[in-house]
Amino acid sequence: MPKITYVAVDAAERTIDVQAGTSVMRGAVFNDIDGIVAQCGGNLQCATCHVYVDESTLDKPEPIQPNENEMLDFTACPRRPNSRLSCQLTVTEALDGLIVHLPERQK
Amino acid sequence: MAEGAHPDSVVIVGAGQGGYQTAASLREHGYRGRLVLIDAEDELPYEKPPLSKAYLKGEADEAQLWLRPVGYYARQSIELVAGSVTAVDPAARTVRLADGSEYEYGHLVLATGATPRTLGVPGAGLRGVHTLRTAQDAAALRTSLGAARHAVVVGAGFIGLEFAAAARRAGCEVTVVEALDRPLARVVSARTAEHFTRLHRREGSRLVFGQGVAALHGDERGAVAAVELADGARLPADLVLAGIGVIPRTGLAAAAGLRVSGGIVVDARLLTSDPHISAIGDCAAFPQVRSGNRLRLESVQNAVGHAELVAARLTGESRGYRELPWFWSDQFATTVQIAGLDEGHDTEVVLGEDPDAFSVLLFRGGELQAVESVNRPTDHLASRQLLDRGIPLNPAEAAAPGFTLREHLASHRGEPAVPVG
Numbered sequence: 001m002p003k004i005t006y007v008a009v010d011a012a013e014r015t016i017d018v019q020a021g022t023s024v025m026r027g028a029v030f031n032d033i034d035g036i037v038a039q040c041g042g043n044l045q046c047a048t049c050h051v052y053v054d055e056s057t058l059d060k061p062e063p064i065q066p067n068e069n070e071m072l073d074f075t076a077c078p079r080r081p082n083s084r085l086s087c088q089l090t091v092t093e094a095l096d097g098l099i100v101h102l103p104e105r106q107k
Numbered sequence: 108m109a110e111g112a113h114p115d116s117v118v119i120v121g122a123g124q125g126g127y128q129t130a131a132s133l134r135e136h137g138y139r140g141r142l143v144l145i146d147a148e149d150e151l152p153y154e155k156p157p158l159s160k161a162y163l164k165g166e167a168d169e170a171q172l173w174l175r176p177v178g179y180y181a182r183q184s185i186e187l188v189a190g191s192v193t194a195v196d197p198a199a200r201t202v203r204l205a206d207g208s209e210y211e212y213g214h215l216v217l218a219t220g221a222t223p224r225t226l227g228v229p230g231a232g233l234r235g236v237h238t239l240r241t242a243q244d245a246a247a248l249r250t251s252l253g254a255a256r257h258a259v260v261v262g263a264g265f266i267g268l269e270f271a272a273a274a275r276r277a278g279c280e281v282t283v284v285e286a287l288d289r290p291l292a293r294v295v296s297a298r299t300a301e302h303f304t305r306l307h308r309r310e311g312s313r314l315v316f317g318q319g320v321a322a323l324h325g326d327e328r329g330a331v332a333a334v335e336l337a338d339g340a341r342l343p344a345d346l347v348l349a350g351i352g353v354i355p356r357t358g359l360a361a362a363a364g365l366r367v368s369g370g371i372v373v374d375a376r377l378l379t380s381d382p383h384i385s386a387i388g389d390c391a392a393f394p395q396v397r398s399g400n401r402l403r404l405e406s407v408q409n410a411v412g413h414a415e416l417v418a419a420r421l422t423g424e425s426r427g428y429r430e431l432p433w434f435w436s437d438q439f440a441t442t443v444q445i446a447g448l449d450e451g452h453d454t455e456v457v458l459g460e461d462p463d464a465f466s467v468l469l470f471r472g473g474e475l476q477a478v479e480s481v482n483r484p485t486d487h488l489a490s491r492q493l494l495d496r497g498i499p500l501n502p503a504e505a506a507a508p509g510f511t512l513r514e515h516l517a518s519h520r521g522e523p524a525v526p527v528g
Contacts, residue, residue, distance in 0.1 A: 022171070030176045039411055041154045041174075045435050045444065047488065067484050073513075074488035 002096040006033050007054070009104050018091045024100060025049040025086035035102035042087035044068065048106040049086040050075040054099035058082060061089050061098065077103035111382055112423040114213025115140050118202055120192050120359065121218035122146035124155065125388030125410030127174050129216050132418030134183045142185050143210055145202070149189040150242055151177055156407060158245035159269040160437050164276060165249065172242060195363040197381050214421055217360055217371055217379070217386040218414070221353035221405065226261060230323030235331040236347045239266055248348070252277045255346035259283075259334045261320050263290035265436045267350030268303060271312055272438040274346070281312040282342050284334070286319045294434070296455060296467050299443060299479045305462075310439055323347060355390040355403055368392060370403040375427035377417055385420075387413035396429045397476075398450050406434045431495045433487075444487035447477035447494045456505040458512070459483060466490070466512070468505050475500045478512070489513045 001017035004027050018027035028036045037048035044067055053061060061084060064072070068088045072079050086100065117133060119126045122144045130144050144152070153172040161167040180187050190204040201209045223238035225231055235255075237248050248270070252258075258274040260267045263285035275281045283290075289300045290307075307314055319337040323344075326332040334342045357367045366372040366380040370392030377385050377393060388410035392401045412430035419426065434445040441463070452469035459465035464482040468475060468490075478490035489512035493500060498519045504510060 026171075029174075032179060032182065040407065040435075041156060043156060043160075043435070043437075044484075045433075070485040071488060073485065074492070 002091050002093055002098075004091065004095065005054075005097075005099040006035075007099060007101045008033075008035055009102060020091050020093065022091050023087050024051065024089035024091060024095070024098070027091060028086065033102075035106070036086060037106040038087060039107070044071060044085065044087065047071045047075050047085060050077060050103050050106060051084055051086045051089075051100040052080055052103065053082045053084055054101060055082060057097060057099050060095050064088075075103070076105050076107050111214065111378075112421055112425070113138075113140070114383075114421060116143070116211060116213045117141070117216065117421060118143045118145065118210050118212040118214075119216040119218055120145050120195075120202065121220055121356075121388075121390075122148070122152045122187065123218060123220050123388065123410065124152075124174070124407050125220075125414045126216070126218035127152035128411050128414030129218065129387065129418055130185045131175070131183070132415050133421060134185070136418055136422035136424075138418070138422050140213065142183075143188055143212075144180075144185055145188040145190055145192055145204070145210070147189070147191040148241060148243070151175070151180075151187075153242055154407075155240075158242060159239055159266055159273070162245055163249055163252070163270065163273040169242065169246075192359060195359055195384070197363050197365075197384065200383060212383070215384045216417055217384060217390060218388050218410070219356035219359060219371075219386075219390045221355045221389045223349065223353050224351045226320060226323070226347075226349045226351070228320055228322050230325060230331065231349075233323055233325040233331040233347075234329050235345055236323060236349065238349050239270060240353070248346075251346050252279065255279050257282075257343045258346045258348070259342050259344040260348045260350060261334075262286075262350035262352070263303075263314065263316075264350050264352065265291065265294065267348065268307065268438050269436060270348050270350060271307060272310070274348075275307075275310050275312050276439075279346070281307075282334075282344075283307065283312060283314045284318055284320060284336065284342075285314070285316050288316050290314070290316075295443070295445065295479050296449070296452070296469060298455065298457065298467050299481060302441075302462070302465075302481055303438065303443075306439060306441055353389070353405065355392075357390060360384075360386065360390075369401070372401065375429075376420060376425060377413055377428055385417045387417055393428060395448065395450070397448075400450060402448075404432055404448070406432065408433050431491060433491055441482055442484070444480045444484065445477060446480075446487055446490040447475070449477040452476055454502045456502050458486065458505070458510070468500075468502075470502050470505075473501050475505075486512050489516045492516055493519075 040046040258279040371386035454470040466480040466486040480487040
């Protein structure tokens with residue numbers, strides 16, 4: 001299974017085997033990783049599953065789609081060039097090794 | 108410390124979005140007492156929105172609906188109990204289950220939700236006649252959709268239209284029958300409703316307005332075969348969905364002597380008429396911040412917002428509920444998002460020239476009440492912030508050439524938030 005590393009605000013890291021086909025958001029929620037709210041359950045409605053993709057793994061995810069791009073302007077923590085909504089990052093073998101940093105808050 | 112905070116045990120009746128969130132938020136707030144989450148459905152707590160969307164289309168399976176994996180509840184010491192609560196005894200502070208077992212509570216949270224209305228016409232009990240509320244309902248519908256050819260949807264609300272879209276995508280001939288003269292009459296403006304009429308017709312569904320259903324007729328095997336309309340017309344049907352609204356589950360509350368009126372009556376802190384019992388989500392009639400009207404709202408946002416407030420109160424942080432309501436629905440490739448609550452508007456301003464991507468701003472007395480956005484997510488998120496922070500906007504400003512919600516919000520960034528209401 002692809003391995004995804006989640007880095008908390010306090011730099012604590014956890015690497016999880018996440019099943020292909022699910023999302024980076026669900027990978028966190030299903031492994032009790034705090035820091036992702038995902039209030040709408042992954043339906044691209046709430047912008048509360050914001051993550052920063054580590055610069056070293058920026059080439060792994062698929063490009064941002066227009067709706068995600070618009071929603072990213074409304075995250076609770078500032079948008080940066082490496083910002084993504086983790087519900088839109090579908091886990092595939094191509095994501096193996098992805099590192100995401102969690103923001104200070106989601107709402 | 109807030110009155111009634113830190114009870115030694117919390118029992119939650121109903122493990123839908125609101126019940127689950129109350130338990131989860133209590134633990135996040137550091138609550139250490141006993142926590143019992145009871146539901147008659149023997150399922151792990153799951154999300155409902157996908158049931159009429161991705162799940163129905165076969166794009167998600169049961170496990171993907173779970174809010175948390177099974178191990179979460181044990182790790183958080185949340186007792187999941189599968190059982191039907193038959194009585195609440197407010198004097199003894201106990202709830203009784205159908206199997207005779209009893210649970211004592213320091214505080215009780217009623218998150219009992221709602222039950223779909225069923226068609227009160229002859230033939231409503233035929234095989235192939237469905238409602239859509241639970242995972243079990245959705246599983247039955249998903250199976251039936253595979254073999255169905257003629258689907259008739261009674262009621263053009265969100266559930267009816269979302270199901271109609273899924274049935275059309277599954278290759279069914281679809282007819283939607285609505286008693287009123289337009290779809291979504293309770294929830295969106297006429298302009299937004301008109302968009303959905305066009306969308307469903309363009310996708311090949313038939314929409315019939317101003318018509319009630321008189322009867323359902325079956326074949327010799329007891330399966331539905333036709334829907335008879337009030338004017339006598341018969342529509343062939345091998346699958347019927349009744350999407351005609353829900354009835355809040357207030358029976359337990361009423362039997363326990365709590366005030367019930369169009370829902371379980373709660374105050375701004377979401378307390379019922381008994382200080383040891385809260386009610387949240389679809390079943391709770393609570394005062395609206397702006398109007399003071401006591402209303403029930405049926406949405407994920409409402410259930411989660413209520414749950415978080417009750418969890419905060421039970422751990423010592425009491426406040427009044429003032430979260431901005433928001434809703435969404437996906438049908439075909441269209442998303443409609445609603446920010447705020449339209450309790451009657453006198454002025455509309457439409458943003459956007461594209462008939463398939465626009466926002467309708469609804470004003471009352473010169474004040475923005477709600478914004479409906481069709482395929483305009485930026486407008487929706489900007490509206491939520493504008494309404495939430497009480498940033499003023501009048502119809503003339505909104506109608507000015509070149510106006511955008513996003514720029515209006517940006518021009519007020521950094522200003523102190525103005526209390527709403």
